[in-house]
Amino acid sequence: xxxxxxxxxxxSVFSRTRKGLGRWLPVAIIxxxxxxxxxxxxVAPYDPNAQNLLAxxxxxxxxxxxxxxxxxxxxxxxxxxxxxxxGARVSLVVAVASVILSGTVxxxxxxxxxxxxxxxxTAIMRLVDVxxxxxxxxxxxxxxxxxxxxxxxxxxxxxxxxxxRYARIAYGQTLGVSNMPYVRxxxxxxxxxxxxxxxxxxxNIIGAVTxxxxxxxxxxxxxxxxxxxxxxxxxxPTASWGATSSTxxxxxxxxxxxxxxxxxxxxxxxxxxxxxxxxxxxxxxxxSQ
Amino acid sequence: MKRFLAKRLWQVAGTxxxxxxxxxxxxxxxxxxxxxxxxxTATKADIEALRRSLGFDRPLVVQYLSFLKQLASFDLGRxxxxxxxxxxxxxxxxxxxxxxxxxxxxVACGLGIPVGIALALNRExxxxxxxxxxxxxxxxxxxxxSGILLIMIFAVNLGWLPPSSTGGxxxxxxxxxxxxxxxMATFARITRTALLDELSKDYVRTARSRGVPTGRLLLRHLxxxxxxxxxxxAALEISNLLAGAVIVETVFAWPGLGQVTVQSxxxxxxxxxxxxxxxxxxxxxxxxxxxxxLYSAVDPRIRLDGVRG
Numbered sequence: 046x047x048x049x050x051x052x053x054x055x056x057s058v059f060s061r062t063r064k065g066l067g068r069w070l071p072v073a074i075i076x077x078x079x080x081x082x083x084x085x086x087x088v089a090p091y092d093p094n095a096q097n098l099l100a101x102x103x104x105x106x107x108x109x110x111x112x113x114x115x116x117x118x119x120x121x122x123x124x125x126x127x128x129x130x131x132g133a134r135v136s137l138v139v140a141v142a143s144v145i146l147s148g149t150v151x152x153x154x155x156x157x158x159x160x161x162x163x164x165x166x167t168a169i170m171r172l173v174d175v176x177x178x179x180x181x182x183x184x185x186x187x188x189x190x191x192x193x194x195x196x197x198x199x200x201x202x203x204x205x206x207x208x209x210r211y212a213r214i215a216y217g218q219t220l221g222v223s224n225m226p227y228v229r230x231x232x233x234x235x236x237x238x239x240x241x242x243x244x245x246x247x248x249n250i251i252g253a254v255t256x257x258x259x260x261x262x263x264x265x266x267x268x269x270x271x272x273x274x275x276x277x278x279x280x281x282p283t284a285s286w287g288a289t290s291s292t293x294x295x296x297x298x299x300x301x302x303x304x305x306x307x308x309x310x311x312x313x314x315x316x317x318x319x320x321x322x323x324x325x326x327x328x329x330x331x332x333s334q
Numbered sequence: 335m336k337r338f339l340a341k342r343l344w345q346v347a348g349t350x351x352x353x354x355x356x357x358x359x360x361x362x363x364x365x366x367x368x369x370x371x372x373x374x375t376a377t378k379a380d381i382e383a384l385r386r387s388l389g390f391d392r393p394l395v396v397q398y399l400s401f402l403k404q405l406a407s408f409d410l411g412r413x414x415x416x417x418x419x420x421x422x423x424x425x426x427x428x429x430x431x432x433x434x435x436x437x438x439x440x441v442a443c444g445l446g447i448p449v450g451i452a453l454a455l456n457r458e459x460x461x462x463x464x465x466x467x468x469x470x471x472x473x474x475x476x477x478x479x480s481g482i483l484l485i486m487i488f489a490v491n492l493g494w495l496p497p498s499s500t501g502g503x504x505x506x507x508x509x510x511x512x513x514x515x516x517x518m519a520t521f522a523r524i525t526r527t528a529l530l531d532e533l534s535k536d537y538v539r540t541a542r543s544r545g546v547p548t549g550r551l552l553l554r555h556l557x558x559x560x561x562x563x564x565x566x567x568a569a570l571e572i573s574n575l576l577a578g579a580v581i582v583e584t585v586f587a588w589p590g591l592g593q594v595t596v597q598s599x600x601x602x603x604x605x606x607x608x609x610x611x612x613x614x615x616x617x618x619x620x621x622x623x624x625x626x627x628l629y630s631a632v633d634p635r636i637r638l639d640g641v642r643g
Contacts, residue, residue, distance in 0.1 A: 183611045
């Protein structure tokens with residue numbers, strides 16, 4: 046074990062040896078969920094909201110009156126597999142929308158703070174400090190308490206909660222890039238601040254932002270599921286993995302499948318996203334090259 | 335050190351003030367906070383009477399100042415649903431959450447630090463790869479799902495542990511593991527990084543070349559130096575654990591702050607939610623400050639940076 050080898054180690058614990066299958070499996074898993082979400086009406090075997098009170102809490106594999114409950118049925122006799130497939134929509138829509146929204150707001154404010162300096166820097170970065178000093182779950186909860194639950198509100202809540210993460214990264218990166226000779230030259234030659242920000246600074250910081258966004262994506266999936274689990278997210282009868290798990294919590298002794306399969310999907314999706322993010326970091330993060 | 339402390343305390347005061355202002359702003363986000371405090375069945379006259387009695391009909395600036403004044407005297411208001419002061423509710427639930435967070439911290443450190451050490455010391459072996467995948471899995475688990483799996487395995491199937499609620503130490507085991515799992519991953523990562531950082535330093539190479547065995551090196555030299563970042567992270571993780579308790583307490587019907595917060599949202603008892611969030615924020619700010627002081631007390635270089643910057 047030589048010093049040189051230690052220094053060359055990437056920051057990430059889980060990279061290095063993954064090639065071939067290890068690299069493509071996460072992408073494949075994400076792909077499966079995306080296809081399930083986009084083509085839910087064609088992929089799902091049944092209507093996710095069709096109740097059948099005669100076929101409540103049927104075990105996986107049960108066939109009841111020509112309906113094949115591949116993953117079992119829930120407490121209202123709805124097909125669990127169909128509900129999980131539709132649930133992928135909620136998870137992915139919320140995660141994509143909240144990452145884009147919080148990323149855009151955060152990166153814009155972070156770049157402004159780093160480039161303009163002065164009072165803009167003080168105001169924005171102090172605001173970031175304030176937001177970050179409230180634990181994210183609690184901040185999300187109090188905003189839900191004010192706005193009320195629901196799909197759109199969950200996206201707004203997550204965006205409001207998470208933008209400071211991006212602002213910090215964008216700010217730090219912008220500070221570094223702003224002092225580069227070519228950026229100073231561009232400003233000196235009369236490029237407007239907007240042009241400098243978007244043509245010269247943004248392309249340089251987008252790599253670091255992408256890495257953060259990939260990690261945030263997994264976190265947003267977990268946040269949405271957590272809020273829905275608490276009854277503060279997407280409202281019934283819309284299928285959501287978190288809400289379904291919450292129902293399943295009440296039937297652990299009699300119907301283990303209701304809580305198990307949605308949770309498993311969450312786990313697989315987040316795991317795949319995190320692995321994919323690790324891979325991105327290895328490529329984008331100059332420290333690990 | 336004095337100048338550093340003064341500067342940091344000044345920043346802390348600013349952040350506390352900022353948090354209070356943000357919460358006030360959130361209260362008024364939808365216009366009239368009265369609606370956050372009444373049950374859906376309330377009549378118009380009830381709402382009007384309440385608005386007046388709580389002073390929500392006054393100008394915003396006046397309301398803001400009285401909010402500040404109220405908090406300055408540690409008054410979090412009164413729960414209209416339960417008709418007791420919010421601080422009483424919080425005080426009765428806090429011990430449970432502290433127990434849970436304590437148990438979780440124990441799990442997180444107790445598993446995370448050894449795993450981090452193992453990861454740093456043997457990096458190419460099969461064991462390391464196995465541990466690394468456990469850490470990654472722990473990071474990707476939804477907290478409520480790990481709780482549910484634990485209940486299914488240890489309560490429903492094996493019958494070893496009670497599925498929920500409070501009681502003896504056996505009631506605390508599963509919630510602590512469910513809550514501590516995510517922090518365990520954080521501790522493992524930080525310990526590994528901190529240790530690898532130290533391992534790459536010259537004094538380690540010198541000691542190694544003189545034939546000091548790894549175990550002795552670890553205990554005598556590395557443990558002390560590498561523990562600084564780990565302690566700092568521990569301070570920050572405590573606030574994550576307190577917040578994460580919201581979900582774990584709901585899974586295990588644990589009567590702590592998290593459970594009362596969720597119940598209060600569903601019962602439209604906003605002041606309780608607000609009280610818990612303020613408490614969570616103040617604890618986080620306090621722990622951050624503590625971590626900073628701790629860090630600078632151990633490493634004077636940071637102090638200098640802090641004063642200059």
